[in-house]
Amino acid sequence: MLKQNRIWIYVFLLPTVTVLGVLYLVPTATVFVTSFADWDNIGEPVFVGLSNYRELLTLDPAFFKALRNTGLNSLLAIFIHVPLGVFVALMVCRKPFGWRLARNFYILPNLISNAAWAIIYSFIFNPQIGLLNEILRSLHLIETPINWLFNSDSAYFAITLTWLFYAGFVTLITTGEILSFPEELRESARIDGATDRQIDLYIHLPMLRSIISTGLILATSSAILFFERIYFLTEGGPNNSTMTLPVIQFLNISRYRYGYANSIAVILILVGIGAIAIINRIFRIARD
């Protein structure tokens, strides 16, 4: 490419880079700096050193539970959520009868807002009129209704059920990728006697490495930033059993503890960068 043309590319990229800088880099830098300050977002930040981090690590009873939940959510996303989405995509791409309908139904939950889902699930898990208790009672599996969302033994399980099996986005991007593969590949494999399972295993999956990596990054970052459904359904309770870092952050923001909330944000950013780095590393190793 000519050097002159490259200059023009930089010129036209400049507005985007500027906007990104203003909207992301500056706030991120602000978050990092004020995480070492006592700041209420109204007055001037007062530098307090590592005090916010010390409090977070030693005094906040919710922090380690939130960290544990974030880790668990990420693992569930990696080992169940994304594989399930890929599996559905592979099945859909075999184009069985009604595959379009099935694909659309599977993707449908992604079109419903998190707040609306929270309301739907609050009724499903309702101990008095909830669908889940009614089904279990009709099957004689339970006698007395269970308060799924507010019993500390079942709350995490219930919250997890609200997202774990809805991998519509992963299915969508994986289906798109599979359908973009040349049909000749599959045809030649079939001529060589490969079954559908073998085609999936030895042709599709290796070629899907990049898109699965993308799906893992998206699913893991969603798991790390999991907020709306938890906030609307349990507010992180009972006894922090469904707590996540963004919920603690929100609770502290509502108390004007912006400096403390930003220390949580810094940890969130670090956790996110770490998770993405690990995923990239694993898939680069696989490629090598």
Added chain:
Amino acid sequence: MFLGQTLRLVQMYRTRVHLCVASADDGRYARYWFGIHAGITGPDVSKEVLREMRYSRFSITTVLLMVLLGGGLLYSGGSAETAQTDAAETKVKFPYFIVGAHTGAAEWGAQIQRFNEEYDGQYELIIEEVPGDQNYIEKLKVLYGADQLPAIYELKTDPEFTKRILDNGDFVDLKPFYDAEPEWRASFSDRELALSATEDGRIFGQPSGMTSYIGIYYNKELFAQAGIDAFPDTWSEFWDACDALKAEGINAIALHTTETGWCTNLMVSAYLGARGSEGYDFMRTLHPTDYTRPLLVDAFDMVQRLFQYAPPSAIGGTYPMAANDFYNGNAAMIPNGPWMIPQMRDPQTAGEGFGEKVGYALYPEDVAIGGPHVIIPKPLPTARWHLSPHYDDATTDAALAYLRFIARPEEILAWSLTINAIPTAVDLPDDYYDQLDPIAADLYELVANDMKTSVNGFQGVWDSVVMNEVVPQDMPQLALGQITPEEFARRMEEGALRFQRTQ
């Protein structure tokens, strides 16, 4: 319409950027784009490039328009919560929550209209509707954080936010105005004005000029079904009534644990109010930390027991769910204030004739919550209406005119009748109590004749960590019997101490 135009412009701008990038491969278009600005044209201009040039002129116009419109958007956005002043009329726009389906919305809207009509051509109040108390407070906090505190605002019961406003001096001192206009001042009792005064004698905000008590509602039909003739006088009788209702398959009381556990913690407040000076004083202490004392453990034991008589969905339930439990006969009692009465009378909310089944009582041991006798803990003054000091004189004058207007005796009477409250300083007409809803009148009769104690409600004294984090987090476990009252008390204390450490 404005939004539609902006979106269309954004779409056009996106198309333009796409064309720019597409033609960047040979640099011709880019040279032209900048050539236009520099007034340079070259001899090697093709028709295609000229076409693009025309388009680029349009693009430049588009971008300029966007900048102008964007500027307009920012301008109007910036003034959304503030005031606009023109030569003819001062307009004051502010958010408020008594709107929409709120029981007081009709009367409050009418009051605003009366003001606007009276001051037509001089002032106009414009309300931004923010349904829901909590949403309003959250909005107010966001505006405050953005340095856009509305010209007129209400703080509700949020001690931390109140303290922040006070510490930063973000209020207009009303004392000089009250001193200059005794008639205006006369709409409020000395006690109210004392409560609204800061330590250095400034008046933090305008009191409501009225008071009300919070009692406990009961469904007379369900009580009769369980063989209960009258609301229980003592806690012992209260538990007997709960057992009798339960025996009939009736949930005795509507409760909830989310938000701040409003209904449940009203019961705690009332229970402490019945436990002599120790409980009474505890509820007068701002941000108490001693939740593990035996009295409080006992109160939490009461809560655990109470949930055995509540609908199962009370654990993790919200206030609207608790209210619905009461409206639809799924629970026989609910603690709440008299502002709930209009909803009980509303056939759309509670069904035809529901209000006739409802009685309103003092809590056991003749305790009420709130009222003019409770002592709000100092140094936190309390008032209803506040003015921001960050506006020009015309806007402040308009806001003051509104406060002056709503302090008129006729306006105070109209509003107090709407919410079934009692004016504190305005002379009451002889038939005032007859004009109140009979449900509220019942309570006020009990207050006048039988009440022994009126105790502070918890929301005015407990801290935000306890109310907004520990209660919704841990009360479900207490209710389900997963933790003991002692453990719950320990967690409350831990939360209160955490709050103290961060102040």
